[in-house]
Amino acid sequence: MSMPGTTPPYELPPLKGQYDVAILGAGIAGSLLGAVLARNGVRVLLADAGVHPRFAIGESTIPYTSALLRLIAARYDVPEIRQLSTFKDIRDNVSRNCGWKKNFGFVYHREDRKQHPGEANQLVLPTVLQTETHLFRQDVDAFMYNVALKYGADGRTGLKIADIDIDGGTGVVLRSEAGEEFHAEYLVDASGFRSPVAEKLSLREEPTRARTHSRSMFTHMIGVTPYDETESGALHHQPSRWHDGTLHHVFDGGWLWVIPFDNHKDSLNPLCSVGLTLDPRKHPPPTPPRRRMFDSFLSRFPTSPGSSRGPGRPGRGRPRDVCSTPRSRWSATGSASPRTPRASSTRSTPGA
Numbered sequence: 007m008s009m010p011g012t013t014p015p016y017e018l019p020p021l022k023g024q025y026d027v028a029i030l031g032a033g034i035a036g037s038l039l040g041a042v043l044a045r046n047g048v049r050v051l052l053a054d055a056g057v058h059p060r061f062a063i064g065e066s067t068i069p070y071t072s073a074l075l076r077l078i079a080a081r082y083d084v085p086e087i088r089q090l091s092t093f094k095d096i097r098d099n100v101s102r103n104c105g106w107k108k109n110f111g112f113v114y115h116r117e118d119r120k121q122h123p124g125e126a127n128q129l130v131l132p133t134v135l136q137t138e139t140h141l142f143r144q145d146v147d148a149f150m151y152n153v154a155l156k157y158g159a160d161g162r163t164g165l166k167i168a169d170i171d172i173d174g175g176t177g178v179v180l181r182s183e184a185g186e187e188f189h190a191e192y193l194v195d196a197s198g199f200r201s202p203v204a205e206k207l208s209l210r211e212e213p214t215r216a217r218t219h220s221r222s223m224f225t226h227m228i229g230v231t232p233y234d235e236t237e238s239g240a241l242h243h244q245p246s247r248w249h250d251g252t253l254h255h256v257f258d259g260g261w262l263w264v265i266p267f268d269n270h271k272d273s274l275n276p277l278c279s280v281g282l283t284l285d286p287r288k289h290p291p292p293t294p295p296r297r298r299m300f301d302s303f304l305s306r307f308p309t310s311p312g313s314s315r316g317p318g319r320p321g322r323g324r325p326r327d328v329c330s331t332p333r334s335r336w337s338a339t340g341s342a343s344p345r346t347p348r349a350s351s352t353r354s355t356p357g358a
Contacts, residue, residue, distance in 0.1 A: 023186075023187060023188050023189055024049070024189050025049045025051040025188065025189065025191070026043075026048045026192065027043055027048055027191065027192045027193075028050075028051040028178060028190035028193050029053065029194045030054070030167065030180075030193070030194070030195045030202060030203070031054055031198060032053070032054035032151050032154075032163060033062060033143075033198070034143065034146060034147045035196045036054070036196035037052065037150035038150055038154075039194060039196065040052040040151075040159040040161075041086070041150065041153045041154040041157055044154055045082060045083060045157040046082060049160075050154070050158070050159040050160065051160050051162065051180075051188055051190060052151070052161045052162070053161075053163075053165045053167065053180070053188075054162070054165065054197070055164070055167070056164070057163045057164055058144070058147060058148040058163065059145065059147070059148050060144055060147070061143070061144060061226070062143035062144065062147060063224055063279065064141075065140050065141045065142070065265050065279050066107060066138075066140055066141075066263075066265050067107065068138065069131070069137070069138065072090075072091040075091040076088050084153070084157070086153040087150075090146065091137070092137035092139075093106045093136075093138060093139045094137070096139050096141075096146070097272055100145065100146060101142055101149065102272055102274045102275070103142040103267060103273070103274055104139050104140055104141055104145070104146070105139065105140030105142075105265065105266050105269050105270065105275075106139065106140070106250065106269055106270045107131075107138035107139055107140050107250075107251050107252055108130065108136050108246050109128050109131060109244075109248075109251030109252075110128070110131075110251055110254075111126070111129075111233075111244075111251050112126065112254045113233070113238075113248075113255050113256065114126065114257065115256070115307045116257070116258075116307075117257065117306050118306060118307075120238065121238040121307075123238075123241045123242050126242055128251075130245050130251075131251075140252070140266065140267055142267050142275055142277075165182055165186075166182060166183045167180050167181070167202050168182060169181040169206075170193070170202055170203065172193065172206075177189060177190055178190045178191070178193040219285050219286060220283055220284070220285060220286075221283070221286050221291065222281060222282065222284070223281065223296060223299075223300055224279070224280065224281030224282070225280060225281075226277040226278065226279055226280075227277065227278050227279075228276050228277060228278075230266065230280065232247070232248065232269075233249060233253060233264070234247050234249055247269075249266055250269055252264075252265050257307060259284060259285040259287075259288030259289050260282065260288070261282075262280070262281065262282045262283075263279070263280065263281045263283075264278060264280055265279035265280075266278045267279070282300060282303065
């Protein structure tokens with residue numbers, strides 16, 4: 007399938023169950039790769055056990071990432087990828103549910119004390135670089151998935167892979183729980199932390215020697231008061247509103263992020279991404295329900311955004327890494343990488 011007015015390098019007739027590349031995971035990474043490959047004539051299977059739209063974190067962009075998106079769009083002739091590289095392009099072409107990111111903010115808090123205005127820092131992006139975005143991932147991921155389909159990728163959501171056979175000489179065979187079989191020359195696992203390839207090939211060390219000391223809770227909230235409108239936030243004389251960027255409330259043994267989607271006049275989204283990361287050696291897990299634990303923790307910091315409340319949705323997140331083994335006919339991206347240990351951190355959602 008070609009875009010109007012364009013001609014891909016070549017078009018091959020589809021062969022049922024036969025692909026050049028199979029991609030497991032139709033999130034933003036898998037879908038972006040699928041779009042690039044399909045646009046350039048590669049037969050692509052883009053498979054995912056889930057469906058769109060869906061909750062995801064990894065929402066705050068930086069200028070380097072946006073520059074790479076523009077380079078990829080030009081290099082591989084996929085103009086839709088460029089539409090993800092600036093806030094205004096996303097607002098006009100992808101979704102009005104995303105936020106505008108104009109700064110990085112860091113505010114230090116001490117337990118049982120009011121926040122001192124001198125213990126804060128804000129990096130304001132130069133006007134020419136104020137193109138960054140708070141991505142509402144359920145919209146952005148679905149957009150990129152449909153771009154991949156438009157260029158000819160075979161998209162299969164709700165497809166649960168039960169078995170994988172990888173042969174360096176003949177390729178890859180995927181078998182679904184429903185009994186379907188798919189053949190590909192090469193496999194990319196972009197599925198996330200619950201990586202079928204890592205499980206199949208026992209790539210992760212158990213127990214891991216790379217365990218980190220962190221645990222996180224994250225969710226989307228409604229009714230989060232902008233820090234600028236709090237007693238503490240009003241004492242700061244920053245060049246940019248805290249709510250116009252990605253704000254980090256930092257304290258001994260952890261930090262809390264606030265990523266608003268409602269910080270511009272064109273937004274249709276009342277939600278705000280909020281996440282709490284803790285060192286369990288400093289902040290041992292208590293026994294109450296997670297939501298109560300979240301509120302209890304924030305109450306210990308009088309000028310943190312602890313009075314903000316809202317419903318939560320479950321989510322998952324991991325450090326990003328890349329591991330590639332082209333001779334073995336497979337590779338893994340992001341948190342699917344075997345370098346990401348299973349026990350590296352603990353995740354949950356305050357809304358659960």
